[in-house]
Amino acid sequence: MLKTTLIEAAKAGAAEIVRFFNSDFKISNKEGVNNLVTEADHAAEKAILSVIKSHFPEHQILAEETGEIIQDSDYKWIIDPIDGTVNFAHGIPLNCVSIGIEHAGEIVMGAVYNPHLNEFYFAEKGKGATLNDKPIHVSRETQTIKACLVTGFPYTYINMPNGPLEIFERFIRKGVPVRRLGSAAIDLCWVAAGRFDGFYEHKLEAWDSAAGYLMVEEAGGKVTDFTGGKFSVYQHRVLATNGKIHEEMLDVINNKKEL
Numbered sequence: 669m670l671k672t673t674l675i676e677a678a679k680a681g682a683a684e685i686v687r688f689f690n691s692d693f694k695i696s697n698k699e700g701v702n703n704l705v706t707e708a709d710h711a712a713e714k715a716i717l718s719v720i721k722s723h724f725p726e727h728q729i730l731a732e733e734t735g736e737i738i739q740d741s742d743y744k745w746i747i748d749p750i751d752g753t754v755n756f757a758h759g760i761p762l763n764c765v766s767i768g769i770e771h772a773g774e775i776v777m778g779a780v781y782n783p784h785l786n787e788f789y790f791a792e793k794g795k796g797a798t799l800n801d802k803p804i805h806v807s808r809e810t811q812t813i814k815a816c817l818v819t820g821f822p823y824t825y826i827n828m829p830n831g832p833l834e835i836f837e838r839f840i841r842k843g844v845p846v847r848r849l850g851s852a853a854i855d856l857c858w859v860a861a862g863r864f865d866g867f868y869e870h871k872l873e874a875w876d877s878a879a880g881y882l883m884v885e886e887a888g889g890k891v892t893d894f895t896g897g898k899f900s901v902y903q904h905r906v907l908a909t910n911g912k913i914h915e916e917m918l919d920v921i922n923n924k925k926e927l
Contacts, residue, residue, distance in 0.1 A: 669723065670724075670769065670777060671777065671790075671792065673719060673720060673723045673724065674767060674769060674777055674778075674779050674790075675779060675788075675790070676719050677715075677716045677719040677720050677745075677767060677779075678716070678765045678767055678779040678780075678781045678788070679781065680715040680716055680718070680719050681712040681713070681715055681716040681749050681750075681765035681767075681781075682712075682764075682765050682781045682783040683715065683783075684708060684711040684712040684714075684715050684749075685708060685712055685750060685756070685763065685764075685765065685783055685784075686783050686784075687708075687711075688706070688707065688708035688711065689708075689756065689759070689761075689784070690759050693706050693707040693708055706750070706753060706756065706757055708750060708756065709732070709733055709749050709750045709753060710733055710749075712749035712750055712765065713731055713732070713733045713734060713747065713749035716731075716747055716749060716765070716767065717729065717731065717734065717747075720745050724743065724745075726739055726740070726741050727739065727741050727743040727744065727745060728741050728743060728744040728745070729744070729745050729747065730744055730745070730746045730747065730874060730875065731745075731746075731747040731748075731749070731875065732747065732748050732749065732873070732875045733749065742771055742772045743769065743770070743771050744769070744770040744771075745767060745768075745769055745770075746767070746768040746769070746770060746775075746874050746875050746878040746879075746901065747766070747767050747875055748765070748766040748767075748853065748875035748876060749765060750763050750764070750765070751763060751764050751765070751766045751780075751851045751852060751853040751854070751875075751876060752764060752849075752850050752851030752853075752854065754850055755849075755850045755851060760850070761782075761784030761785065762782070762784075762849050762850060762851050762854060763782065763784070763850075763851055763854075764780050764781055764782040764783075764851060764853055764854055765779070765780070765781045765783075766778075766779075766780045766853035766875065766876070766878070766879045766880065767779050767780075767878075767879055768874075768875075768878025768879040768881075768882065768901070770878070770901075774793070775793070775878055775879075775881060775882045775901065776792065776793040776882075777790075777791065777792050777793065777882070778790070778791050778878060778879030778880070778881075778882040778883060779791075779879055780853045780854070780856075780857050780879050780880060780883065782854060786800070787799060787800065787857075788800055788801075789804075789857045789860070789861075789879075789880075789883055791860075791879070791882045791883045791885075791886040791887075792886070793882065793886070794886075795886070796886050796887070797860050797882075797883045797884075797886040797887040799857075799861055804860055804861045804862065804887050805860075805862060805887050805888050806859060806860060806862055806865075806884065806887050806888045806889040806909075806910035806911065807862040807863075807864075807865050807910045808862075808910065808912065809865045809910060809912060809913060810912045810913065811913065811916075812839075812844065812865075812866070812913045812916045812917055812920065812927060813842060813843075813844060813927050815844060815865035815866055815913055816845050816847070816863075816864055816865055817839060817844060817845065817846045817847070817864060817865060817866045817867065817868070817917075818846065818847045818848070818849060818855045818858065818859070818864045818866075818867045819832070819835075819836060819846055819847075819848060819855075819867065819868055819869055820848060820849075820850070820852055820855065820869045820872075821833075821848070821870075822869075822870055822871035828870070830921075830922070830923060831870065832869075832870050835868070835920070835921050838920055838923070838926070838927070839920065839927070842926075842927040844927065847864070852867075852869060852872055852876040852877060852880065853876060853877075853879060853880045854880075855867045855869075855880070856877065856879075856880025856881060856883055856884055856908055857880055857883050859884050859887075859889060859908050859909065859910070860880070860883040860884045860886070860887035860889060861887070862887075862910070865909060865910050865913055866907070866908065866909035866910070866913055866914075866917050867906070867907070867908045867909070868894075868905075868906065868907045868908075868917065868921060869905070869906055870904060870905055871904045871905070872904055872905075872906055873904075874901040874902055877901050877906055878901045880908075881899060881901060881906070881908065884908045888910070888911065889908060889909060889910050889911050890908070890909055890910075890911040890914045891906065891907070891908040892906075892907055892914070892918075893905050893906065893907070894907060894918070894921055894922065895918075895922075896914075896915070896918050907921065
C-alpha cells in the first residue's frame with residue numbers, strides 16, 4: 669500500500685507539472701535571488717498531499733511549500749513538488765517530483781519522476797533501485813580525473829571557506845567535466861543510473877535529497893557528508909558517488925589532494 673500510494677502521489681504531482689509546463693502561471697520569489705516558487709509548485713504539492721492524506725492521514729509531512737505537519741506517527745513523507753523550479757519556469761524540461769518516505773528516522777522508499785523525459789525512478793531500502801521498472805546501477809569509473817561530475821550552487825550563497833566556486837574550480841582546472849543541471853533530485857538519480865560518476869553540493873534541504881539519496885545507495889553507490897561521515901537528509905552537504913571515486917573526491921573537496 670505504501671509503494672502504491674507513493675507512485676500514485678508522484679504521478680499526481682507530475683500531472684500538474686505537465687499541465688502548467690510552458691503555459692502562463694504566476695511566479696513569486698522566496699529568500700535569495702532566483703529562488704522561485706510558481707503556481708505549479710503549489711498545485712503539484714496540493715495534488716501530492718491529497719493522495720497521501722487519502723490513504724495515510726495519520727502520517728507526518730515535510731513539504732517544501734507547505735512546511736512540516738507533525739503527527740503521532742513513525743512515518744514522514746518528504747516532498748519536493750517541483751525540484752528544478754527555475755528550469756521549470758524557463759521551460760527547461762529538467763525538473764521533477766521528488767518524494768521520500770522516512771520511517772523511524774530512516775529513509776525507506778523514494779520516487780523521482782521527470783514526466784518530460786518519462787523517467788520514473790523508484791527505490792526501496794534493501795530492494796534496489798529502478799528506472800521505469802528496470803534495475804539501475806552506478807558506474808564503474810575508478811578515477812576522478814576521468815569522471816563526469818555534477819554539482820549545484822545554493823541560491824542564498826554563503827561566503828564560506830572552501831565554498832562551491834573554489835571546489836568547482838579545482839575540478840574544472842584539471843579538465844574534469846562538471847555539469848550543473850539545476851535539479852539535485854535528478855543529479856542524484858543520474859548518479860544512481862551511472863550517467864554521472866559523482867555529485868556534490870553544499871546546501872541541500874531534506875526534500876531535495878531524501879529520494880535521490882536512497883536511489884544512489886540502492887544502486888550500489890555511496891553517500892556521505894563532506895567529512896565522509898554518515899549522511900542525513902537534515903544536513904546540507906552531500907557527496908554521492910559510485911563508491912569507487914568517493915575517497916578521492918573527498919580529498920579534493922577538502923583540499924587535501926590535487927588531481
